[in-house]
Amino acid sequence: MKFSFIIPVYKKPPETFRNCLKSLFSMSHKDMEVICVFDGPDAVLEAVADEFSQIAKKVVIEHGGACKARNEGAKYATGDFLSFWDADCYAEPEMSAMWEMTLKDNLDCDFCYSGYAWADPNMKGYESEPFNPEMLEHYNYIASMFPLAKDRFPGWDESLSGMQDWDYWRRVVKAGSKGAFIPGFGFVTDVPGADSISGSKNEAEHFEKTKTRIEAVRNKLGDPDRDIVVHGLIYKRETGFIAKTIDADFIWNPFWLVKPYKLSLMVGFHPKSLDICRKMLDRTGKETKRGIYWMGMDSEAFYTAPYFQVKMVLKDFEDKVDFHLCEGERTQNILAEMGIKAALLPFPYDAEKHGIEFPSKFKVLVLTDSVYEKVIHGVIKAMPEVEFVRVVPDVGYNMMDYTVSLQYTKDPRLDNNSRNFLIKGRYLISNVDLPHAGYLPVGDDPVKFKNDIINRIRELKTENKPNMEARDFYLAQASPEKFREGILSLLDKVGVS
């Protein structure tokens, strides 16, 4: 598998360019070529390129921007995959070997991508995220450097002044190509200087530039003009789904908020992300009806935070938030205790996408805390013929591999995961007194309690079929239609057609 690296070269320190070429030629995967396109003659940089005899092609063109240089370079490429490299990026030694492996493993994919690290070790690298075409329409998470099959190359749009990579990948994906996500960092890139848009220190200027560039891409690709925007930083996946459900724009970076919306919904309001929440609210402006959608985790985090801190935060946000929504009854109660009146609107569930997929092997997931540790341990020991798996801190698990979840905690609640579990036709045995939550309180007679749990598990094991009643019940509560209606009714109240 041959990779063609096309590097537009324009006004870079010679040392940077030299290190970039060095990193490319020292990769373990050798089936590659490098094409340098000098965006305007530059004797110093051309001399640097001359140091490397391995460079397949050197072209000097009249200065006309990176996109023009990339298109020019692509004409000379002979590889199977094209990578539009930047002169200030340094490849990891195994990067292209990893690309080849991934592309061979995913034959249905025309490109692959990963995150990247910054040359400043104090900065957290960009991790990117799994491939999702819907998310790509809201923001870009694929850098231009990643390899695309040559026959899929759509050409770079030379008329755009920025966000060309967003436009490029969106057109690639629109044409039907799929991408494979590689977790981790494939290369290191220099931190943008003050003259570059991403490195600009002047916020207002930065914002203006970003706005023009985003609008240019959106207009070009014919994005609909939407009334609603959803924000979500820590709940990206959930927010993305809400955006899809109510047909809204999704923004996680405050700088991408480039037009006034009629309604703005902030999904998640966690103490850890207050700064960005504040920025987002400030940017939204008074002409927009602003609301917060409280997730269970957020309310818990606020509830356990020091009182004065909560007071301060809430006072600060008081006049910036017009309405509160929350996902569950428990969240609603906690918010009420903090003096926030939040309307209940269960998180929408995607029934189409998630079938029941009932597990073939009967396994029981155990979620418990120190209070019920002994009780539940006794049950596990009493049933050696059943496979129990305990949730251990810091060890991942997939709840959907289990038929039954045994949940005994000192503050009983039905969290979002457990509700999804019920929607998938599984069973709960818990101390949560809610419909279909398998309420089985500990009571006064421990032996009777133990026998009751054992009998229930045996019964479920013998039956071993999906819990359709619970599924229907919670599906009806959390249907996307209901959620959409809830949000749209808010929009009506704001006075918008």
Next chain:
Amino acid sequence: MKPPKAAFVIPVYNGQAFLAESIQSCLEQTEKRIEIVVVDDGSTDGTADILTHFQYLDERVKALRFEKNRGRSAARNMGIEAATADVILTLDADDLCLRDRVEKTLKYFKKNPGVDLMYSDCNNVDVWGDLIIYQDQQGRQTDTVPALPFDIDRVRKTLNTYIPCHSSLAFKKSVFEKVRYEDGDVSANGIDDWFFQVKAHQAGFRFGALNRVLVRYRYIPKTRDEEKIRRLKQEVLA
């Protein structure tokens, strides 16, 4: 496989809550040459599933089953008859053995050839397996119930205390040839173990006590017909 040196005999009736732990404690013995005879006295709960599981897991587990509930004594007698080893260790379906019980028991019989029945100290544990701590006569905090020397006069006086913890009892099979667990009222009122020990003493067998904790007895408060039990006990001691 070499013949087993000792046999656990466990009668069980609807004992799904604790049976697995009991069998597990037997399987974890340091002495591996044992057999575990579990007699399911017509249980209607998950007992059969647990037994199937252990039989599949370990060939030392032998499960017998009554189709109808016939009482604890019948189950014990049948289990002891089915056992092939010369030393029988009794255990109830909710009690636990410590890992060295068989090893220490066999050693004790070897050292004391005249002893036919031996018993040991025990711990009391609650439903969840936690040790029950209590104050002894000297006012010290302890979790150990000591095995006192077998004293028929004191048994006669108090009717209940000063009798060995039955789950810590081990005896040679020759005892069983003369003394059997008694059916009927005795079994129904749950004092078949008490009767067995008193009758073994009356038949002239010698008891020996080992002052070392070998078992954990699960203390679960139950309501019993105390009046009837006293009468039955007085009859046999008279």
